[in-house]
Amino acid sequence: MTAAEARAAMTAPGLIRTVLGDVPPEPWGITNAHAHLVGGADTSKPPFDTTDAAELIMTIEDSLPELEEFARAGGFCLVDLTPMGMGRDPDALVRASRETGVHIVAGAGIYHEAHHPEAIAGLDEDRIAGMIVREITEGMDGSGVRAGIIGEQGTFTGPMTEREKTVFRASALAALETGAAVTTHTHLGRNALDQIDVLTSQGLPPDQIVIGHLDDGEPDLDLIREIIARGAWAQFDDIGYEYYTERLEIQMTTDVVRARKLARLAEEGLCDQVILASDFGMQRHLRARGGPGLVVLADGFRKTALAEGVPVEILDRCMIDNPATVLTMK
């Protein structure tokens, strides 16, 4: 067996690696490219706060009805990006996919430095890359359930730290070895271009890079244009969320504003590199608690965007075709 054959046996070139196995990217359907069906952040570390503890725990019992509703509205796939050490539960993702019929792709993620897991302490980029590769080829947390994307790889409010750069370089190496894409958490869009620079410095093609969280506040179209010009994907991550966040001290933007920005990008012919997602994962997001729910991407936001003049083909491209392209392993 050649090295290329050995790699192909462990990965899935041309296929999407879900928690239930590898599937072809066609036919594909509405995909939420960023959510957390199960998780619980360490609330002793920023930006979380111990007062957030109950708010930040998401259980499979909370999220299953939401996923069912997403499926009924046409939801086809969900990408679960709960990072290592933040309450990730691969077996629960398997159960959720079986019970709802929604394809679930799991992320091999390492959040920003305050939340770097013990397991990477002191490891250099090659060893961290090896850990990420094993999550994709063997399984996560000893479960045998394999990740299909790398992320959400995080940075925080300040400049990228040296350790974060190490993790990003490791992620690029793992992406090159497995063919999986890297998806990121920029924290209000900050460090977006630095993230691309560090990932591409290892030779990772920019079309394997998704830059996330570009719509927490009002989307910065100049930044989005620059990300797209560099060949990476620009992702809106907060579809449905319009609240004031005490933790981040920002008023999130609105879906109407997101839709108008999307319409502008569509006019400029840039939506071939835009992805829409709804970073579900807190109690306030639940329909049962008055939130917009997981369904918002497939239902409410589509209506808002159509009313704001976004063509349906653009919505389908950003919710179906583009995520399918990103999730298809190289």
Ligand SMILES: [Zn+2]
């Ligand atoms: Zn997230």
